[in-house]
Amino acid sequence: MRGRIIITGATGSMGAAATLALAGQGHSIVMACRNIVKAGTIRDSILVRVPDAEIDIKLLDLSSMDSVCEFVNDLGTEPIDALFNNAGTISRSYSITSDGLENTFAVNYFGPYLLTRLLVPRMREDARIVNMVSLTCRFVTVDENSLRPEPKDFSQLGTYARSKQALLRFSMEFSRRYPGICVNLADPGIVNSNMISMGRWFDPLADRLFRPFCKSPDKGVKPALNALSSSAKDRYFVGSHSKSIPARFLDPEMDLILWQETESILSSFIPRICN
Template sequence: MFIITGANGGMGKAITRAVAGTGVPVVMACRNVERAAGVRDEIVRETGNGRVELHQLDLASVASIRSFVDGLNGREVSVLVNNAGIMCRDFTTTGDGLEMTVGVNYVGTWLLTNWLLPNMGRTGKARIINTSSVTCKMGEVGDHFFKLDPEHYRRFKAYPDSKLAILMFTTELARRLQGRAITVNAVDPGVVNTGMITMHKWYDPLADIFFRPFIKSPERGAMTAILLATSDRYVNVSGGFFRNKRQVGLPKTALDVEACRKLWFQTEQLVAGLVGSKLKKGEN
C-alpha cells in the first residue's frame, strides 16, 4: 500500500495519479476530504484503479495523525510519500501550539513517519520519500526553531528552516533504520507552480516575470518522487538527496551527525509533551 500526503492537489495529485496507474493500492491522505473526493474519483476514472482510498489527515493536529494511523488497522505500508507542506504568509499556530510551518512541514511529518514505521518493512522492502526544497540551503536549525513567535516570524525563514530540518530528519532516520528493510530519501522538486505560490504570494508580479521560466509544472516537479516511489533504480539507497531524478550532495548541516541527533532528541522531547498532553485530555 502506498500513502501520499497532500494527495489532492499539485505534486501530490500528480504522484497519486502516477502511482495509481500502476494498479497498486493507494491511500490519499488529505486534510480536506470533501475537496479531495472529486480528485479521488477523477484519478479512479483515469487509471481504472478502484483501490484508491481517501483518508482524512491534518498534519497540524497530533490527534488527527493518531486517528489516521489507527484507521489503517495495522495494514502494511510499502511506500510513504511525505508530500504535504505549507508556507504561511503570517504567523499562525497549530491546534497543539506550534508555529504552523514548522508544525506541518516538520513535526507532523516526523510524527506520522515514526508512527507508521511498525507498519513498514514486515514482509518486503519499504520506502519513505520526504519532500525538502532547494531553499534548504538557506535554512538554519538552531535554538529558535521550535520557539517562533509573531514578532520574529519571517515566512522566508521558517520555510527553509523546516525543509532543512526534513533533510536532517531523513539522514538521521536512515542511520536509525540501518539493518531494516526500510529506506528513506529526500527530494528537491524545484520551484513548482502550486497553490502555495499564489496563495501566499511568494513574490511580486515583477519577480514573477523573471522566475516564471524556471517554474516547473506539478507533473514535472513530481517526477523525482515518482521515480523513488516506483523504480528499483535506487531501491538500496538510503539517506540520499535527489533532484531532477539524480542523487545530489547533501548540505553540510544534514551531514553533521551530532546536529541531526540533537534535532531528533529535541523533537522526541517536544512530541512526547504534545502526545502526553493529548492523552491526559482523553483526545487519543
Template sequence: MSQAAPGARRVVITGTTHGIGRVTARELARAGCAVTMLVRDTAAGERVRDEISALVPGAAVEVVRCDLAELASVRAAAATVRERLPRIDRLIHNAGIVAMSRQATADGFERVFATNHLGPFLLTELLVDRLAPGSRVILVASCAHVQATLDLGQVIDTRARYRPQAAYAQSKLANVLHAFALARRLAGRGITANALHPGVVTTNLLPRWLQVLKPLLRRGMIDAEAGARCTLKLALDEALAGVSGAYFDEHGALVPTSALARDVALQEALWVASARWVGL
C-alpha cells in the same frame, strides 16, 4: 474503492489534493499501487480519488483525513491507517505549506514547522512498525533548505520575529535532517529513507513573494507533472533499492545538501526535540 490486487505496493502519501501530490497519487495508482491519501480537506481528496478512478479503472485509492498541523489529527489518521494496512511499502511525505504571517496551531507550534516537520515526524513514528524490509520513506523537501539555520531554542517560539522565507526554509532543512536521521535508524531493517527537491513548481503553494517574481522565474519553473517525477522515481525505481540517507534533485540525481543538513549532531538534536514536542 476497488480492492487492492494481491501483491500491490501499499502507499501512504500526504498532500494529494493539488499539485505534485495529486500527480504522484495518480501515477502511483497507474503503476498498480494501492494508494492511501492523507488529506486535510476530505471533500477535495474524494474528488481526486474519483478523478483517479475514472482515469485508472480498478484503481485502489482511499482517503483518510489528516491535518498535519494538529497532532490529534495525525494520531487519528495513523490509527485509521493502522487498522486498514498491515504493511506499508511506501510512506511519502509530500504535503507542505508556506505562510506569510505567523500562525499558531492548537498545540502551540508555529504552523509551517508543525505541518512540514512535526506532523510528518509523528506520523512516521506512529507507522514505522508497518514498514518492512524493502519499504521506502520519501520526504519532499526543497533546495530552500540550503538557506536555512535551525535554532532549536527558537524554532517553536511563537514570540520570535516571523520571516516567511526563513520559516519555510527552516522546515525544509528539518525534512532533510529527519530523512538522514531516520535512514540511520532504519538501516538494520532494510528500509530506506531519502529526501528530495522537486523543483520550483508552478502550484498554489508558491507564496506571494514568489508569485510576484513568477514572470521572471518562469523559465526555471516546472509544472506539477515534472515536479512529481523525482518522487515517482524514488518510489518506483528498482535501481534505488537499498539507497538510503540521500538527497535528490528534481531530475532524480544525487546532489549534496547544505553542511547543516549533514551535521549528525544537529540531526540527532532535532530528533530528540521533535520527539519531545510531539509527546513521544
C-alpha cells in the same frame, strides 16, 4: 515494487500528480488529506483515466498532532510499503496551532515527524520513505531553538526553509535508527503550484513574469517518483538523478539534538503508539 503507498497532501499539485502516476503503476494508494471533498474529486478524475485504480481517502490534518494519531489508528493493519511525506505549507504570517506549535513547523516538520514515527510498526522491513524538501534549505541554519520560533524570528520564506531543513535532518537521523527502511529526499525545484504564491500584492505580477518558467507539477514530482521506485537510501533526488546528501547538511550531532528536542516537544503524543 508494488504495494500500499501513503501520500500526504495528495490533493495538492504534486500530490495529485503522484497519486495518478503511482495508481497507474498498480500501487494501492492512501490519499492522506485534510480536505476529503477535494480528495474525492481528484480520485474520481483519476478513476476516469485508470478505472482499476485502488485509491483510499483518509483524513489527515498535519497541523494537529491528534489528527495524526487518529489517522494512524484509522489506517487498519495492512502493512505499508511506502510513505511519501509530500504535504507542505508556507504560512504567510505567524500563527500557533492548537498544540502550541508554529503552523509552518507543525505542518512541514512536526506532523511528518510524528506520522513517520507512528507508522514504523506498520511498515514492511524494506519500506521506503520519501520526504519532500526544498532548495531553500541551503540558505538557512537550524538548531534546537529553530523548532518553536517566536514571532520575532518568523519570516515566510525563512521559517519555511528552516522547517524543510529540519525535515531533512530528521530523515538522516531516522535512517540511522531504522537502517532497514530506505529514506530519501526529493527536491522538486520551483514548481507552478499554489505553494509559490506569497499571498502578497505583487503575486499577479510575479505570476506573469515568473510562473511560465516554473516546472509543471508532473515534472516537479519526478524526483520523488524516482526516489519511491529506487532501492537506494540516504540520497538527495533532484532533476533526473540523485546525489549524496550535500555536505553542508552533514552534522549527525545536530540531527540527534533535533530528534531529542522534537521527542521532548511531542512527548505527550509519541508514547501513545511509538516504542
